[in-house]
Each structure stands twice: as C-alpha cells, then as structure tokens.
Amino acid sequence: MQVDKVLPQSQQIVADVLHLATQKGATQAEASLTKVQGIAVSTRLREVENVEFTQDNTLGISVYVGKHKGSASTADLSQEALSLAVEKAIHIAKYTNEDECSGLADEALIATEFPDLELYHPIALDTQQGMDLALETENAALSADSRITNSDGATFNGNIGASVYGNTHGINAGQASSRYSLSCMVIASEGKDMQRDYAYSVNRCFNDLNSPKNIGEEAAESVVSRLGARKIGTQECPVLFSKEIASSLFGHLVSAISGGALYRRSTFLLDHLNKPLFPEWLTIQERPRIKRALASSNFDHEGVATQDMDIVQDGILKHYLYTSYSARKLGVQTNGHAGGIHNWLISHSGHSDKDMLAELGTGLFVTELMGQGVNTVTGDYSRGAAGFWVENGVIQYPVHEVTIAGNLKQMFANIIAIGKEKELRGAVQTGSILLSSMRVAGD
C-alpha cells in the first residue's frame, strides 16, 4: 500500500460521502475510512505453516437529520455500495427518535493541529523475512529446554494502515500507521502434565521489535515454569498481579468511569469524581501524543482533539471519560474519549520486580487470568487465575485452577505497591501491582 497515495484518495472518498449525505438531507454527518494491509506468517515445529495476506477496508458513516441519527458501514468501497450505505443511514434516521444529545461533537473541540506522532514506519512486507523471523523465534523456544515437547507455533505480523476521519464541521484528517508483532507459543510436558505459554513483542517500528531469540527464550522459560502446577487451599492472602496482566485492572477502571456507564447508572463508580479511589501516591496520566506509542492519536473517533490529562491525581479520581453523547447526557463537555483511552501512564512505588516479590512476602503471584467474571455495575470481581505461590519473597511452586475474588473498589484501595519495571505493549503502561488481600478459592 502506498500510503501517500491512499491517504488523499481516502480523504476524497470521505469528502464525497459526506457531501452525498448532505445532499440526501443530513444536517450533520461524519465518516471514517480505514484501510489496513498486511501479512501474517506462522511456523510450527520449525516448518512454515500459514502465509496470509490481509487487506481490510471499512467505511463507516453516521448521519444526523436534525437530532435523528442513522449509521451504516461497508467493506465494499464501490460507488454503488457507498451510495447504498449513505441511503441506508438516512433511511434509518427516519425511524430513530429525536435525541437532544445526539449530533457531532462541538465544533470548537475538533482537532485543528496534527503534529507528526511518528506512528508510521513502513517496511517492505516480505513473507520470506517474516518466515525467517518466525522460524528463528520458534527455534529459540524449542531449543531452550528438553521439556518443551510441542508447539503452537510462532507468528510474525506486519500491518500498515491509513485511516481518515471527516465530519461536516470541516475536519478531514488522515493518519498513517504501522504495527509489527512477533509471538511464539510452546508446549511443555512432564509426565501427564502439559502446559502452554507464550511471549510476544509488538511495536510500531519493525526495528524495535524484541529479538527472536529473546522472545523464544521468554516463551520457553514461562512454559517450563508452569510444569508441576498445583491447587492451593481456599484462603485470604496478598495477591501480586504480574505487569503483563496488571493493566487489566485499569481496563476495568476505564469501563467503570466511561460516560456511557455513568449516564446508564451501570457502574460502581457513580458519584466518585474528586473522591479518593487509590492510595495517595498513585497517579494516572493520560498522554495521547507520545511519539511512536501504540495508543497515540491527535484526535478521538469524533475528531475531538486529545489532550494531556491527569485522570487520577494523588489517588483521587479527577476525570470521567466522555464522548460528546455521554457528555451531553450528563451536562458536561466531552474530553475526547470516543473510541477509548490514549496511553495511560501509571505511577509506581519505586520497587523493582524482585522488590515486589519481597513486598508480597507470602501470597499468590498471579501471571494469568481467565474468564470475564467482572461486574461493572457492582464492582464484583471473580476470575480464574494461575501463577506461583510465594513464601518470604521466594517463589515456591506454580499454582493453577484457582480463582481470585473481591470487589474492584476495595481492590483499588488495597493497592500497596506498583513495580517500576513497566509493561509497554498496550494502552496502559503499568508495573506489577500488589494488593494487600484477596479471596483465593482452591481446594
């Protein structure tokens, strides 16, 4: 994909679609067009397994006829399909009710500056290179330990994309981006015990991916460490979330403080603005314009300019996360969270990973979570877990087939330490998290 050609073409399609919508009777309209092209190459047991060429196009349009909304999308970008999508959206708006809160985001909030966030680092997508990387990664894992007896394979993904957002306030902005990943999942066995685990690297720059050797060895080390896992007794004990899974706790926070959950009154964090939620030393900074970061963007899904925000300051919740619709429902102004969050940086308590184990003392170190047992309405939390039993800061043996349970509000207040070595592969950058106590169910 030649992004420098695709972007202006996409902008033209978006402009045409908006024009058509206006002609057909829309008083406001917004459209987005995303094109992604890539390869996915996987190996298994040192042989190439799959080579996939991907190419995805999606155009989405929302129209407002007065305060009536209609939406449509199409993966077919022919003139005929684009016209049909616009007509369908207009047609639907005849049946939706008038909704005072609907409409585009306020014009004054729309992004006008588009600094280069360095999200686009193209390389020639070469399947042979992808195969070599996947083979090298898997080989590193398979060679690392004789207990690694099987493999789910290694995969290299390379994607480049061009996305455009436009609305009838006048914004029509494009963003090119790239994303590369290399991952590996292997299986270890000993007697009747069989375990699998994985490791991965993801980056906007191909050259900044972790090396195949490191990824393979990390997968190998993880899977072997799980062999011989056992259940532990049902008890109350401190729980340490590894940095790889710790971001999920803040993911639940995102759901609970989103405007949609608030106006629906379906969150346990109603009426919590400017109230303490976390220990005093904890802050959450949102920094949407970090160069090369995975969740960076100049504007949200409604074209609203993103801005630096301290979501949690000194443990106190300072901002809810609004879209223009949820903001109007709640009588406030949107703060650019249509489509989600942008790079959350979680503060730490100065502890290294080793210190975190020492702080845990005797308790459960959780490295894997299973299932969806989180209720955002009540904050009740109950999930499957696997990890290690730790005594006096030293790992004793692997643990599996247990659950950990509590209530998120209490869990947030119970955070006693966050590690300084951070997970950087997602929208939430956090270290490992230590909770003073949770209910563990096992034997």
Next chain:
Amino acid sequence: MSNPVEADLLGSNGLDQSSCHKAIDQIMSHDVDFADLYFQSSQHESWVLEDGIIKEGSFNLEKGVGVRAISGEKTGFAYSDDITLEALLRASQAARNIAPSNGSQNCSTFHSNAITHRYGTQNPLSSLKDEEKISLLRATDKYIREQEPSATQVAVSLSGVYEHVLVAASDGTFATDIRPLVRLNCSVLLEQDGRRERGSAGAGGRHGFDFFLLEEDGLLRYQQLAEDALHMARVNMQAIDSPAGTMPVVLGSGWPGVLLHEAVGHGLEGDFNRKGSSTFSGRIGERVAAKGVTVVDDGTMDNRRGSLNVDDEGTPTAYNVLIEDGILKGYMQDKHNAHLMGVQPTGNGRRESYAHLPMPRMTNTYMLGGEYSPEEIIATVEKGIYAPNFAGGQVDITSGKFVFSSAEAYLIENGNVTTPVKGATLIGNGPDVMQQISMIGNDMKLDRGVGVCGKDGQSVPVGVGQPTLKIDALTVGGTA
C-alpha cells in the same frame, strides 16, 4: 443461473463457474493438494432502544472472496473485498506461493449435492417492516416498565443478518448456502436502597424477526425475555456473597451447557488433536467422562443459531457423537485436519468471514438427557451451589483448565435451593470435571440462541445445551 446465491456472488460480478475453475487451476499449477474459494456477501442490521427512545440503527454491508491453497501442513491465504476476475486471480497467485510451481493437478469437475434445508431462505431484514421492528423494541420496553415501573434503565436491541456463501473447491465441491440469523436482547437495571443490579436475557436463531412475536410458555417470546431479564435483576438484588472453595455444584439446563463448550468442546476440535496440543489428544476410545455422559455436536438442528446446511467448506453438517456413555468417540473436523489425520470431515469447518481461514469449530454442542428430575438432583446436595444461568467462559485446551461465570446462582442447603448468591467464576479441569458428573437430569434443553464462540480471533455463532447436572466437586470463586 437459477441459484440466487450463484447469481448474487458470481453472476452479478461478471463471474461464473468457469471463472472459479480458472482460478483454482491457476493455484494448482503450483504443487498444492487442495484449494478453495469462499465467496460471501452479508447484510447486517441492528436497532437499539434506550431511555425509552429508538436511539440508534445501523446497516452494514460486506462482501468478498477468500482464496486458500493447502500443501501438506502449509496453508497460503489471500482475500479481496472486490469480487472481480482480476482480484480473484490476484488472490490466487498470492495464496499458491505457499508451494513451489511444479503442480500437476487440475480442479475436479464441480458437483453440487442436494442439501437438506435446516432453516428458511427468507431475508430476515425484510421479515418485518421497519415500523414493526420499532414496535417490537417499544413493546419489549413497555412490557418491562409495566412490570417494574421503578426500573432505572431498560435497553433493548434487535439485530438481523442475511448472508450468502458460495464454496468452490479443487475436490469438486460446489456448494451454496443462504443463512439468516436474528437476535433480540434486553437488559434492565434496578435500584433499591442504593444498590444497583442488572439482569439481561436474549434469544435468537436462524429465523425471521417474527420469531420474537411467537408464543413461548404462555407469553410472547419478547415478553418471556423481558420476564427473564427482570427475574435475574431481582434475584441479584437479594444476592449475598458467594461462597469460596470446592463444593458440589448443580448446573441448570440449557445455557449452562457452556460448561461442555469449554470443558470438552474446544479440546475435541481436530486441529488441536492433530497437533497433539489438547488434553484430549490421542485419547479416542478412552473414558474421558463419567458413565452416562453422552455429548454431541449437531449442526443439523432446525433453525438453531449454531446450525448450518453446509459448513464453510461445503461439507453437509452432521450429528456427531463426541463422547458416548463417557467414552471419547471422535473429534470435530474440517477438511484440512481430517485429511492430515486420515479421517472424514464432520461438517465443522467454519470461518468468521471470507477474510478468515476456516478451522474446526463447534455448531450446537449438548449433552443428552438422563433419568433424574431436577428436584431429585438438588435434593441430594447438603451444601452447595445451584447455578441456572451463566455468562461466558474460557478454556486452556492444553492444560484442560476452564472457567465459566455464573450470572444467577443460589445456595443449596439440606437439599433445598435457598438464598441467591452473587455471580462467581467456577474453575475446573475438563477431564476431571467430566468424571465428577454424578447425576444427569431428564430436562435436556438448548440455550435460547445467543452463543458466540471465539477462537484465534474469529467469532462464530454457536448453540449449547444440557440437562440439569450434578458435579460432585467444582471450585467456586466467591468471596465468602
């Protein structure tokens, strides 16, 4: 062309069967064992009611063709959302590069087998007028608010999909299918003394939207769903903390069959077993569940959400016995894995869309009924949990560990269902838990048609079902 799917996917794009032949022959000029083309078009419509108004509606259009070439254990895959001869040949050239260019085979002559129709061919999007769809949403909202005037939030959504698929393969397979699918969901939020609880319910299948206006247990179906959502919210309003630890668990009939989907279903998919990565690998003929336990995967049930006339490789779906009286009988297969394992495909080759590779997947997976009434089963438990409703689950097919989360549950005390308890995650090991099934109810039923199964990032609609079951020991992840 008299076949409407062929006319839509080939004819209207200037293609015909000979274009498919040409593309497949082009792939077979490389040393591939098998190649197929998967053409698809779909229309999806959804409507949302919230705060008493019709808030949103959307319409989505998708079409494209996926091209696959298989050589030994290797697969090459490319697709295009542009259905033209040029795009088809371009995708074929990309996919065939999985194998060197010294092929000697040709595409077999296409043959279409008569298929048994498990569902109608009417487009559900036009099964009701738009005004009638709106009325259905409003009637559901009105019903809930009449039953519970103090409800804080009521949300109702209606969605329908109409899909055409066409499969042409080098083995001569030429199959088409028309797939309708509808779904209605409602949720209600209640508030009482500062406590808030939500209840939800949904139903659907391969029907028109009029399905929701039919009678079920003395009420119209949408009213029944509204009652169920209200019931769940009211029960949860009274719920105390769930116990923690290992104890007897009685699972209700129907949707709790998600247990089977997670505990054994995924582990019996052919790809994992070919690769030896499943806890059930190499165990055909062995006892993997308690005596009396028979589990089937059945894609042939009329109008069910997980049913298909043919799978996404053109193989007719079937009634496949996975476990019979506790003994492992067979795996679910697509063509690729069946070929490599030297068995026949079972009609379980499924894919999310033309842009995804097919894999062995479940259709409707359920356990056959036994001899006990639900009351008899509950009466045997001194202290445990009764769980008639669940949210989703997840499994690690290698270790066999699986979880599923209850959405409505009660304590059982001295043989009686007593106080509601909060939702909790249940965790176990598939083969162990299947051995712990000690009583099987006589009330087998399927879920209402809302299941979505995810695997390798691909979602497909599925059904689950079971009778009331007693599991002697299962770990319950409560807080009490």
